[in-house]
Amino acid sequence: MSDVTKSPSEWAGAQGPHPDTVLDPPLSGDSFLAPGPDGEAQGLVAETSEGPQELARRALTDPGELRREVGAVLRLPEGVAIDPADIDVEQSDDETMIINMGPQHPSTHGVLRLMLELDGETVLRTKPVIGYLHTGMEKTAEELTYVQGSTNVTRMDYLAPLHNELVLSLAVEALLGVEMPPRSDWIRMLMVELNRVSSHLMWMATNGMDIGSTSMMIYGFREREMILAFFEKTTGLRMNHNFIRPGGSAADLPDGWEDDVTIICDTVLPRTDEYDELLTGQPVFRQRSEGIGRISAEEALALSLTGPILRSTGVPWDLRRSMPYLRYDEVDFDVIVGTYGDNFDRYSIRLNEIRESIRIIRQIVEKMPAGDYRVQDKKVTPPPRGRIDESMEALIHHFKVFTEGFKVPEGEVYVAVESPRGELGCYLVADGTPKAYRMHIRGPSFVNLQGLPLMMRGGLLADAVAVCSTVDPVMGEVDR
Amino acid sequence: MSPDAPTVVDEPSGASGSGGGSSRVPGRPSQEVVFPTREQYESVVGEYQKTGFEMCADLCGVDYLAHPGRRLPEGVRPERFEVVVNLLSLSQARRVRVRVQVPDTDAEVATLFELYPGVEAMEREAYDLFGIVFIGHPDMTRILLPEDWEGHPLRKDYGVGRVPVQFKDAPGPR
Numbered sequence: 001m002s003d004v005t006k007s008p009s010e011w012a013g014a015q016g017p018h019p020d021t022v023l024d025p026p027l028s029g030d031s032f033l034a035p036g037p038d039g040e041a042q043g044l045v046a047e048t049s050e051g052p053q054e055l056a057r058r059a060l061t062d063p064g065e066l067r068r069e070v071g072a073v074l075r076l077p078e079g080v081a082i083d084p085a086d087i088d089v090e091q092s093d094d095e096t097m098i099i100n101m102g103p104q105h106p107s108t109h110g111v112l113r114l115m116l117e118l119d120g121e122t123v124l125r126t127k128p129v130i131g132y133l134h135t136g137m138e139k140t141a142e143e144l145t146y147v148q149g150s151t152n153v154t155r156m157d158y159l160a161p162l163h164n165e166l167v168l169s170l171a172v173e174a175l176l177g178v179e180m181p182p183r184s185d186w187i188r189m190l191m192v193e194l195n196r197v198s199s200h201l202m203w204m205a206t207n208g209m210d211i212g213s214t215s216m217m218i219y220g221f222r223e224r225e226m227i228l229a230f231f232e233k234t235t236g237l238r239m240n241h242n243f244i245r246p247g248g249s250a251a252d253l254p255d256g257w258e259d260d261v262t263i264i265c266d267t268v269l270p271r272t273d274e275y276d277e278l279l280t281g282q283p284v285f286r287q288r289s290e291g292i293g294r295i296s297a298e299e300a301l302a303l304s305l306t307g308p309i310l311r312s313t314g315v316p317w318d319l320r321r322s323m324p325y326l327r328y329d330e331v332d333f334d335v336i337v338g339t340y341g342d343n344f345d346r347y348s349i350r351l352n353e354i355r356e357s358i359r360i361i362r363q364i365v366e367k368m369p370a371g372d373y374r375v376q377d378k379k380v381t382p383p384p385r386g387r388i389d390e391s392m393e394a395l396i397h398h399f400k401v402f403t404e405g406f407k408v409p410e411g412e413v414y415v416a417v418e419s420p421r422g423e424l425g426c427y428l429v430a431d432g433t434p435k436a437y438r439m440h441i442r443g444p445s446f447v448n449l450q451g452l453p454l455m456m457r458g459g460l461l462a463d464a465v466a467v468c469s470t471v472d473p474v475m476g477e478v479d480r
Numbered sequence: 481m482s483p484d485a486p487t488v489v490d491e492p493s494g495a496s497g498s499g500g501g502s503s504r505v506p507g508r509p510s511q512e513v514v515f516p517t518r519e520q521y522e523s524v525v526g527e528y529q530k531t532g533f534e535m536c537a538d539l540c541g542v543d544y545l546a547h548p549g550r551r552l553p554e555g556v557r558p559e560r561f562e563v564v565v566n567l568l569s570l571s572q573a574r575r576v577r578v579r580v581q582v583p584d585t586d587a588e589v590a591t592l593f594e595l596y597p598g599v600e601a602m603e604r605e606a607y608d609l610f611g612i613v614f615i616g617h618p619d620m621t622r623i624l625l626p627e628d629w630e631g632h633p634l635r636k637d638y639g640v641g642r643v644p645v646q647f648k649d650a651p652g653p654r
Contacts, residue, residue: 053621064593064618068600131624138609139633301534301570304598315570322573410551414511414538414566414577425538427564431547438634442538442566450601479624 055098055115055127069117069125069453096124103132107210107465110475114452114468121461126453130446133479141439145405146172149436151242153426156441157477158239159202162188162195163419164441164477165244170325171415171428172246175408178380183371184248185326190261190364191234191243192326192417193357197268198227199420200350200357203472204275207347210469211288216278223268230260247381248374258365265358272354279347289343293455293467296341303450307422308353309471312338312345319418331363346470353420380406405434421445421472443477513577515556521563521580522590528567528576529595536596537575538566539603541582541610545636560584561612565592565599582612591617609634 058066102113111132117125141152153168154161166188173180205220228238233254235243243250254260279285295305297313310317318335320328336352338345374381382401387394408430416425422444429438448471455467516524525536542562544550552558559581567576582589591614592599603614604623611632614620622629631638 053623053627062618068597068618131622131626134624136633139638302597304535304537304596306535306537317570322570412564414564414575416537423537423568425566427538427540427566429542429547431550437547438542440538440540440542440564442540446601446605447598450598 053129055117055125055129057098066125069127070457095119101464103129108468109206109473110478112449112468112473112475112478114464116456116461116464118461123456123459123461123464126456126464128449128452130449130475130478133475135480137480138439138441141436143435145434146246146408146436147402147405149439150245151240153439153441154240154242155476156443156480157419157421157424157445157474159474160195160199160420161240162191162244163417163424165242166192167415167417167419167424167426167441168428168439169244169246170417171413171426172408173375174413174415175411175428175430176246176380177409178247178375178377180248180375181372182327182369184373184375186364186368187249187253187373188244189326189328189331190253190361190368191231191249193360193364194227194230194261194264196420197264197354197357197361198224198231200354201227201268203350203420204347204354207466207469208279210465211285213279213282213285216275219271219275219278223271226264226267230257230264233260245374247377248372252373258368261361261365265361269355269358272351275351280351286344288463288466289347289470291340292343292459292463293470294340294342295451295455299454300341300451303454304447305422305451307418307420307444307448308346308349309341309448309451310422311336311349313341314339319416319423323416325415325417330367331360333357333360343466343470350420350472407432407434408436416442419444421474421477422448441477441480443480445471445473445475446478446480449473449478511575511577513579515553515579515581518580518582518589521578522592522595525565525567525578525592526595528578531569532571533567533569533574533576535568535570536565536592536599536602537568538564539592539599539606540564541606541612541634543610543634543636545584557581561587561610563589563606563612587611588613588615590615593617608632611635 055069061069096117096119098115098117100113100115102108103111105114108114113129113132115127115129116123137152137156141149144152149168149172150165153164156164169188201220201224203220205217205224208214208216208220231241232238234257235241235250295309295313297310297315300310300313300315306317314337316335316337319325320333321335333356336349336356338349378397380401382398383391383394388398410430410432412427412429414425414427416423418424423442424444425442427438427440427442428436431437451471452468455471456464459467514524514528540563542564543560544558544562545560548558550558561582561584563580563582565578565580567578569575580589587610589612591603593603593614593616600617600619601623603617604619604621606612607614607617607620608622608624609632621627625633
């Protein structure tokens with residue numbers, strides 16, 4: 001890991017481009033769009049409106065950008081980093097082909113667009129083009145009160161909505177400086193861990209689909225449905241729950257939740273063994289995942305990759321363990337790490353994280369304390385429903401909390417939680433009004449997509465689909 | 481403190497240290513904020529990288545146009561924009577936040593791409609939404625919005641909901 005700090009500084013600044021790269025003067029935006037000397041439009045850009053966001057010809061690409069697109073991450077001395085002899089990066093443009101994959105391609109899990117430079121079937125360069133689902137949620141957040149904020153963020157990562165609500169709530173509570181009742185923390189942990197299981201099941205399903213195991217697709221969705229049914233019972237909605245709110249949760253757990261959760265655990269846990277049998281031992285699955293899309297720990301750290309991708313390289317970094325939030329320091333669980341950083345490791349990590357999450361959920365069922373499910377702070381919490389019918393003050397108070405919201409003291413804070421995809425952060429700036437001055441969500445998928453050029457480099461086009469799948473991007477969070 | 485050294489604050493300025501509640505916030509006890517000038521920015525981050533901050537967890541912009549009177553430590557001159565970088569040390573389980581003031585007139589700051597290649601997408605996002613240019617970035621283009629988009633929407637003077645209505649025969653406002 002020490003290489004991380006050493007290597008970029010050695011290459012920083014004046015040393016010029018990496019030996020991997022082709023040196024050609026970059027062109028600016030206008031000349032980029034103009035026809036080249038051969039009369040042909042340069043790159044694919046002339047036919048679309050997006051211009052320089054796309055993957056351009058080598059001769060037209062800035063050396064630094066070209067280096068990035070071929071996946072040369074670490075500026076290590078020659079021979080230590082990716083061996084240029086692996087792929088002939090000196091190829092001229094007429095030997096290679098730039099193709100476009102997405103944004104409507106079914107294997108891109110949403111509206112991810114990949115531009116790939118191919119030599120035959122081998123991927124040389126990759127550039128993810130994103131933004132097709134951008135809805136300006138960070139701008140919207142500035143127009144919403146903190147009470148309304150969780151309805152907004154829950155729509156970002158739509159496979160793990162409760163994590164989004166959690167990170168916003170933690171940030172708001174950090175600025176408020178309120179102490180949360182223990183039961184609220186444990187309810188949040190229960191919901192978030194169930195959400196992790198459902199998200200990983202969804203990943204198992206779609207990854208199976210991408211690699212050609214369609215039965216896994218059906219099984220993954222079947223088990224996920226049980227968890228969504230429990231979410232519906234608890235929060236009223238299958239997705240976009242708005243359940244975890246600043247100041248606690250929207251409601252207490254429903255009667256008999258212990259039985260429901262125990263049934264989920266008792267069903268999902270033995271079925272992970274079935275998945276194990278279905279996929280892990282299957283030669284076709286192994287050949288399509290072992291050694292594919294490899295990444296090293298140094299590269300993953302340099303690219304800010306987190307979550308299962310970072311852990312697959314052997315770095316035991318899990319925010320639940322390393323920087324505990326909620327009550328994760330009071331439950332037992334293992335942080336699953338891999339060795340090779342390939343697709344198979346990422347698969348094994350997610351499969352085993354389902355098991356670890358179930359282990360945590362069982363402990364939560366045992367340890368769930370009695371008490372309040374939200375903080376009893378009159379400034380933050382609306383009065384109970386029963387009081388509204390008998391007290392004018394309670395009615396006014398309720399009205400004020402939901403129309404005007406509560407004021408959060410001036411300040412700024414960064415809070416991060418471990419979502420199923422990695423570090424989900426929230427940077428919140430408050431200016432003393434009931435609305436957030438600035439809310440920034442650090443989406444793990446958004447950052448993790450940067451690993452694609454590296455992981456796809458030198459692989460086959462068919463494996464590019466598998467690699468993209470194991471990165472597990474959720475476009476709602478990438479584009480926000 | 482000498483004028484050359486960046487201002488370091490150990491606790492976030494908004495911390496209302498009300499005892500036990502804050503200890504449940506991740507990373508809160510050891511969270512520190514650094515305020516380098518634009519000239520110091522790259523070298524300060526480089527120093528942190530050498531002392532074991534392996535990862536740049538987050539980078540984003542903030543537009544303080546509508547909130548000029550924010551609390552800043554002494555000696556830091558407030559400017560319209562701020563670039564906020566969250567560095568993470570895995571070995572020490574520690575975070576540090578670097579806040580650089582970027583003036584409106586020349587909204588430019590050095591890129592961290594050479595130190596942390598992972599800021600590539602984040603700096604493009606900050607450029608796209610705030611118009612802050614990162615000098616030395618290999619691909620300073622829009623990332624979330626279309627290439628021909630006008631303006632930078634997360635700026636406070638961008639004007640929400642003032643897109644002209646396109647209907648030809650629609651009656652005017654009431």
